[in-house]
Amino acid sequence: MADPVSQLIAACNGRGGLPAVLEVLLQPGVASAVAQQLRSDPALVGAAVLQRCFEALRRGALPATDAANADYSAAPLGTQAAACTVAAPREALERATGSLFKGAAEAIGGDGDERLLSPYPPLLLDSLDLLTFPQLAALLGHIAACVEEGGPGVPRLVSLLPKAVALLMGCGAPEDEAEEDAVAEAVEGGRPPRGGGGAAASAAASHVDSALQRIWRAAWVTARASYAVQIMEALRDVPMTPPQLQSVQLKALSVCSGSGADLAALPGLLRQLLRLAGLGNKGMVLRGILSVFERLEAQHRSPDGRRPSAALQQVEGTALVVLTDALKYDGAMAAVGGTSWTDR
Structure with missing residues (x-):
């Protein structure tokens, strides 16, 4: 007898359509076995098979008992399940959905090959409503x-x-x-x-x-x-609530000014931070950015100590372009703090 994963793959590639996929998927132990396979070797299951499973779960119908051997292949893909179906138990659908989603989420959260895992996030995103x-x-x-x-x-x-x-x-x-x-x-x-x-x-x-x-x-x-x-x-x-947004913005500011932040990465971080500022607390964020560069200028000096280092000056130039672009499209932000930055 074939293992559960092989049975499911065969059903996905077979002629029975979505009802046949669901019939295999809801058998005891199949969904959990597929989830475990996703964790250990997602390439063996494949995004196409997982997508087929979610399509079957979304439809939520099984072949009727008196038509278990019916040939659904003649019907178009979108109408196969309607040919002769009965509703699957809701609890069984939810358990199978949860097992598959958890297995796939743990797979993409790991350190697997990006080329193999890249199809999974969009698929999971489309299936979140399940x-x-x-x-x-x-x-x-x-x-x-x-x-x-x-x-x-x-x-x-x-x-x-x-x-x-x-x-x-x-x-x-x-x-x-x-x-x-x-x-x-x-x-x-x-x-x-x-x-x-x-x-x-x-x-x-x-x-x-x-x-x-x-x-x-x-x-x-x-x-x-x-x-x-x-x-x-x-x-x-x-x-987010206003307190949550403020906490996120303060965290982002600390990342920008922290010792772990690479100077070359700062423009990209500032771009995202300014987009967060578009949601609120514009003045706080702009003042925070000024403070970040004041601290960086104290830390990164030229050999004679009279000016910021060449690397920091280059980053500041790029950051000024990023900020100017943000102020151009956000009049409220420009009114709050644009002058104080451009006067630097």
Whole structure:
């Protein structure tokens, strides 16, 4: 008998269409076996097979019992499942989806070959809406853990962050988690517990805040690599509260001024920082950038000590171009602090 992964690959390449894929995928142990294979050797499964699995899970239908041997190959791909199907159990669909997504997310968060892993992030991004509230919350935790570890998978995983946060904030929390939040909120506020969307939103906000705190407390630049630009780019599209945005901006400023920041990398970091400033706290960010260069000028001097080093002067010239471009397209930012910079 073929192993579960081989069975699934055969179903994906066979003539039975999506119902046949789903029938194999929902057999006990198949989804978890495929997930394990994704972790150990994603190339053996392949992005095309995983995409086929997500398509089958999205359709959520199995061949009817009295038509299990029907030939679906004559029907167009988009209509095969409609030929003769019954709904698959929701819990089984959710378990299979969670197993596959977790396996793929752990694969792209690892140190595998970029050429093999590059097709997976767009595929996972398109399939995020299949995840349940707990699965989305777990994904945020996994992304935060990957950033904390600073591995090569950080750029791939953080690309999922904005959409994952938006989906989590937009879906209802499980009843038990929402109820716990509602009771806690009521006790703290001295009023009767309330149900509804408020508790779900509170639970989602708690998960998002926890993940964001872990991300901005992590080291974005290490001796091995710097992923600050990719992290800042992802965070720019994450809906944040004003305190969260300020914390992210302060973290970005600290990265720019930190000893781990390579001078040549500063213009790219500043570009992302200025885009974050477009969301708020423009004056704080501009003053912070000025302070960064004041500290750098004190650290990087020419041999005679009378002026900034040639390397820093070159970086400052590039940074001025970046800032001027940002001010040109953001009148509010120009009004807040453009003059103080251009007078330097």
